[in-house]
Amino acid sequence: xxxxxxxxxxxxxxxxxxxxxxxxxxxxxxxxxxxxxxxxxxxxxxxxxxxxxxxxxxxxxxxxxxxxxxxxxxxxxxxxxxxxxxxxxxxxxxxxxxxxxxxxxxxxxxxxxxxxxxxxxxxxxxxxxxxxxxxxxxxxxxxxxxxxxxxxxxxxxxxxxxxxxxxxxxxxxxxxxxxxxxxxxxxxxxxxxxxxxxxxxxxxxxxxxxxxxxxxxxxxxxxxxxxxxxxxxxxxxxxxxxxxxxxxxxxxxxxxxxxxxxxxxxxxxxxxxxxxxxxxxxxxxxxxxxxxxxxxxxxxxxxxxxxxx
Amino acid sequence: xxxxxxxxxxxxxxxxxxxxxxxxxxxxxxxxxxxxxxxxxxxxxxxxxxxxxxxxxxxxxxxxxxxxxxxxxxxxxxxxxxxxxxxxxxxxxxxxxxxxxxxxxxxxxxxxxxxxxxxxxxxxxxxxxxxxxxxxxxxxxxxxxxxxxxxxxxxxxxxxxxxxxxxxxxxxxxxxxxxxxxxxxxxxxxxxxxxxxxxxxxxxxxxxxxxxxxxxxxxxxxxxxxxxxxxxxxxxxxxxxxxxxxxxxxxxxxxxxxxxxxxxxxxxxxxxxxxxxxxxxxxxxx
Numbered sequence: 224x225x226x227x228x229x230x231x232x233x234x235x236x237x238x239x240x241x242x243x244x245x246x247x248x249x250x251x252x253x254x255x256x257x258x259x260x261x262x263x264x265x266x267x268x269x270x271x272x273x274x275x276x277x278x279x280x281x282x283x284x285x286x287x288x289x290x291x292x293x294x295x296x297x298x299x300x301x302x303x304x305x306x307x308x309x310x311x312x313x314x315x316x317x318x319x320x321x322x323x324x325x326x327x328x329x330x331x332x333x334x335x336x337x338x339x340x341x342x343x344x345x346x347x348x349x350x351x352x353x354x355x356x357x358x359x360x361x362x363x364x365x366x367x368x369x370x371x372x373x374x375x376x377x378x379x380x381x382x383x384x385x386x387x388x389x390x391x392x393x394x395x396x397x398x399x400x401x402x403x404x405x406x407x408x409x410x411x412x413x414x415x416x417x418x419x420x421x422x423x424x425x426x427x428x429x430x431x432x433x434x435x436x437x438x439x440x441x442x443x444x445x446x447x448x449x450x451x452x453x454x455x456x457x458x459x460x461x462x463x464x465x466x467x468x469x470x471x472x473x474x475x476x477x478x479x480x481x482x483x484x485x486x487x488x489x490x491x492x493x494x495x496x497x498x499x500x501x502x503x504x505x506x507x508x509x510x511x512x513x514x515x516x517x518x519x520x521x522x523x524x525x526x527x528x529x530x531x532x
Numbered sequence: 533x534x535x536x537x538x539x540x541x542x543x544x545x546x547x548x549x550x551x552x553x554x555x556x557x558x559x560x561x562x563x564x565x566x567x568x569x570x571x572x573x574x575x576x577x578x579x580x581x582x583x584x585x586x587x588x589x590x591x592x593x594x595x596x597x598x599x600x601x602x603x604x605x606x607x608x609x610x611x612x613x614x615x616x617x618x619x620x621x622x623x624x625x626x627x628x629x630x631x632x633x634x635x636x637x638x639x640x641x642x643x644x645x646x647x648x649x650x651x652x653x654x655x656x657x658x659x660x661x662x663x664x665x666x667x668x669x670x671x672x673x674x675x676x677x678x679x680x681x682x683x684x685x686x687x688x689x690x691x692x693x694x695x696x697x698x699x700x701x702x703x704x705x706x707x708x709x710x711x712x713x714x715x716x717x718x719x720x721x722x723x724x725x726x727x728x729x730x731x732x733x734x735x736x737x738x739x740x741x742x743x744x745x746x747x748x749x750x751x752x753x754x755x756x757x758x759x760x761x762x763x764x765x766x767x768x769x770x771x772x773x774x775x776x777x778x779x780x781x782x783x784x785x786x787x788x789x790x791x792x793x794x795x796x797x798x799x800x801x802x803x804x805x806x807x808x809x810x811x812x813x814x815x816x817x818x
Contacts, residue, residue, distance in 0.1 A: 339742025452651025515649035
């Protein structure tokens, strides 16, 4: 056989193998983490692990609920801040902005996506922590002394701080997906709306956004998932105190990813500790994988509908 | 949504809101860079980038973070190289060998999307399991492999975007001359896509250098310069993290300076990729 053909076939096989490798990596990760979290699941039921808030590794208590609550607070705050700002920015950049503004804003948003999480953490410590401690918290606790604002944590390292930093980190993903989706809305239906006498904003509100709604939902899902798994920046600014069940946006929060990162030194020395931490990683993997499947699934569906006409 | 009397008023209100949002998003990046520069610049000196931490560095004694800078660069380059070995053939396979609506290509692209969204701490935990499975200790090798896994989806997805844009006729022309797919890939498509491939590599490199959560378990930390694949290695993000974690203001100052160094490296990579992506067009057909 011709040497060129042999080479061709060899390479084809290798490439096929790589393709399978990438395809199976998610499952491999899930399998590995599940195997390692089995020892603790065999002793303590999943329900106890998820709903108990007692975390005393040395005494064999591994309740994850306060960490799950911390994750929830931080993610919710980030999403509430980031979603409206990102969607409005995306609409502005793709529909209204002049070419000059766009060519200035786009690279900046790209750059924001490339900055290291640690840098966001440093910025959080320098800028956001004092902001929350000196301005936001006194303001809110004085004016709104009820449910989500009451707290006795005056350090500034709080769920809100983590949420603000995370919001900035989720801007790029939401903006870029929404922009992409807005671009797929065809020119013809905009023209149809405009020719009926609708203003530009009416066209965007009643036609473009309606058509883009599934894609915007996908963007939000992907943003939530990004905020959910972010580790280092949150670890640096959210307080991360053990034994606090966060009940206020100004309480210290200790989200799951931060728990995993913080225990790297000690987890091998206490029995079942590593298993509990890897279970946390497994939960994180499953949730983010599901969110991403949903988000990218919706986007894929839109793309295929587009391709079919 | 509130119904306002005049559509024009509503439009103006929303344009105002949009401009405000865009301003907040854009200024948040500028604010971050400004904060890091203002805090880090006064603490930056030649010692920071030419010395390794001496005894008592984390208590405020002299030294620098050369170990972390070199460690990050070596780890980043190694991981980028490994990721390139997987990503480049993979995207060629997806774009050249598989049919346009092949189920396998769809599955692989979807897996890349999902992998892209999995947080780096999970990669760190998985790398840790792999490490224990193969009997390795926290080392440069384990850190490199973990970061490579983390950046494969980033690199492959952006390369895929580039290869998708290559005109179909170019492949046809090459096949018509009797070239195999491999020859077409290497001699025609690769050259045409080179600027884009370069950008993808640099994006992945920047991401790999900046990540801390994935190397926390797998590369550990050390005060000495990286000298062996099987020994722990220091990385810049973790150096920043540890320095800020100390209660001493002098050490925290150096943490800010280290953050500035990392920011400058990432800014350079970003600017470099923009310049180079325009320069590698010598062999491309317009």
